[in-house]
Amino acid sequence: GSSSSSSSSSSSHFTVSGGLTISISQSEAKSIASDSSARLRSAKKLSLVLDLDHTLLHATADPRAEAYVARSCLLLDDENRRRRREDVRTLVLPAMEGAVQISEPIPPPLRHYVKLRPHLAKFLTEANERYELTIYTAGTRSYAHKVAHVISRHIVGARLDEEELNNLRRSLAAEEEKAKWHQARMKRRRYVEGLNQKLKATATEEEEETQIREDVCIIFDDMEEKEEEEEDMAKEDIKEATDSEAVEEKKGDDEYERGNDPGKMNLTNTAATDKDDTNSKAITSDDKKAGGKSKSKCSGDAGSDPIPRKRKRVSFDPAAKEEKNESKDTAKDEAAEAKRIEEETFDQTELDASVKRLRADLGEAERLEKKANELRMKLFGSRIVSRTDVSDLGRDVKSLRRVFPCGGTMAAIIDDREDVWANADNNATGRPREPPDNLLLIRPYHWKPFSGFADVNNEAGVDVTKAGGEKANRAESVEDEEQQERQLLWMGDILRRVHERYYAATVSEEKRDSLSVPGILCDLRRNVLGSPPFCRVVLSGLVPLHKQNQMATGATARPSIVRYVESLGARVMTDVNAGTSHVIAARDGTEKTLKARKFPGCAVVRISWLMECWWSITRRELKPNHLIGPPPKAISNRRVMADPSKTKSSTVIDAAASEEDGTGNRLLLSGSDSSEDEDFAAELEADFMQ
DSSP: OOOOOOBOSSEEEEEOTTSOEEEEEHHHHHHHHHHHHHHHHHTTOEEEEEOOBTTTEEEEOOGGGGGGBOTTGGGSOHHHHHTOBTTEEEEEEOTTTTSOOOSSSOOOOEEEEEEEOTTHHHHHHHHHHHEEEEEEOSSOHHHHHHHHHHHHHHHHTOOOOHHHHHHHHHHHHHHHHHHHHHHHHHHHHHHHHHHHHHHHHHHHHHHHHHHHHHHHHHHHHHHHHHHHHHHHHHHHHHHHHHHHHHHHHHHHHHHHHHHHOHHHHHHHHHHHHHHHHHHHHHHHHHHHHTTSOSOOOOTTOTTSOOOOOOOOOOOOOHHHHHHHHHHHHHHHHHHHHHHHHHHHHHHHHHHHHHHHHHHHHHHHHHHHHHHHHHHHHHHTTTOEEOTTTSGGGOTTOOOGGGTSTTOOTTEEEEESOSHHHHTOSOOSSSSTTSOOTTEEEOOOOOOGGGTTSOBSSSOOOOOHHHHTTOOTTOOSSHHHHHHHOOHHHHHHHHHHHHHHHHTOTTSOHHHHHHOOHHHHHHHHHHHHHSSSSOOEEEEESSSOHHHHHHHHHTOSOOOHHHHHHHHTTOEEESSOOTTOOEEEESSSSSHHHHHHTTSTTOEEEOHHHHHHHHHHTSOOOOOGGGBSSSOOOOOSSOOOOOOGGGOSSOOOOOGGGGGOOTTOOOOOOTTOSOHHHHHHHHHHHHHHHO
16 A cells, blocks of 8 residues: 655654555564665566646646547537547546535536646556556545546556446436337237227127128018008909909990990990099009009019019218218228337337447446456556545645655656645655655646646646747647647666666666665666767856855755756856856857857857756757757867766866865855846746746
8 A cells, every 4th residue: 555654753644545644663664665675676666656637637627628528529520520539538526525514515526627738548558558657636535546547547548537438328218118118008009909900890890780680680681661552563463353353244234225225325435434543543642652662564564463562772861971080080090009019119229229239338338447446556566655644644745755654765746736846845865855865857848739727736837948938840720739749658768777787787786775766767867968079068047146145155945947957967056158068048149148249159049948858857959949048159170078987088177167166066156147137037036936
């Protein structure tokens, strides 16, 4: 686990895994340090303490940063899609984290947006092979843990962070619930349709039976009517026959009588004719009364039998029309129902496909989430120290003994701020009020699109290349800025060199006991500008004169610029002469910059060149963006400031050598800068201290 200690006369404070601080004795602290060193050596690893904000990432809670998050970018147009980035992540924290919530209602959680520094995945992956990583942040413990998860997700290629993963889970649950409801609804519908079909079949059978009964009744009615008609017609035929015989008999009698009396014969014929008419009328009247049951004989067939005819049924019942309309409506309803069933079946297919797709997405996301959790434990474990764990130190103090009981001689630190480490009063290395030697300063990371957004935790460290108003080599676009960002690559190279030197095969275990990470770093730095060709540096407009006087007497800590130059092995000179190799100036046009151009081989450079040397612990090649004004004049006989102990020929030493005192220390003498430069340096220092 991670540890932190603050030594006193008899005990030390030790922060164990989980952020709990306990008090242990000095002997126990040494025992813990010894065990830790043995464990690291057996694994051939060293320790690395990492800051988070502006070191590995740039975080903000400004909601405008949402525009750069990569999720849902496929739904956007090309312009908005281009600005969405996979290395812009999100995390959610309570709005009042660590505070006692009294007011109601509780404010909603606060979303944070995290832009990861370029090359972070490569840096951590390689560093984890050689170092045991520990997070030491000014943020809260919850913030540190969630950032560790975000970093791990980025490394394994997981696109979804915690909030998006939970949203995906909720979306799948909602779709599954919707699919279940839809399936239950379809099941109920099929059940009801089955019942309807059974009822319909039963009703159809009943209708068929009723129809058969009605048809039988109609047949019987027709048969009865036919029999009645035939009976009536038979009676009429008999009656007609009887009447005809009576008429014939009467006619014969009348003819007999008329034969005897001609006048009477005429009367009889007339009466018979009238009687026949009367009978015909009577028969017609009877037919009408019978409702048409008796029909007259067919014309031309006076002696044939009558032909019965089937009556045509004509109904004027309005219920029949309604029944017909109902049948039409039923057909329409059946068509609509069929269409609706088809649509619901299509909806069910879409739901099943959506659920299947979401399950696949969630399965892949959870697989990557599991992989990210495993990586987080592998990278950081429980080695996380936050400001809430060491609140007694304050927000602006970080102590290496709060991480390692005996000062962390096997540890390196990467942070964008030096002041928080210099503020600790128990550093094992470095001068008083100066940061420890195992601190690797990294340029504060500010992502251009987040400029103007409020930071999440402490302010970033001071970037002296910007504090001096330097504008050279500034990226014009976000893409250019990302391509020019090399800080983590430089840090990875430094860590590799330190590890190789510490665990070199030529170093015995006894000699390794005397090695330390701070010592190795000091040696690497000295060789940057302290190896041939040696550098003699003059500062212009960077260090106020009163600071130079205080530093010369050793009364205070060195200004950071002077510390960088001297730690890199260069000599700091007071004035420009033939031996000066570089004039590091805050601006052009000063007395020293004008004088430097008179000497061949003397380069007037920006402070960015010095800082790149400090950040990378390598001598950076001079490029046009490093130079102020024209390049230095070429010299006919190249003068290399060689180390006298490594060459037989004597090197021409210019008048600057007289500035060394008897002990070999380099001094800054007062009166070396013009008053104008002193005023500018004071302004620059004020910028540093902000």
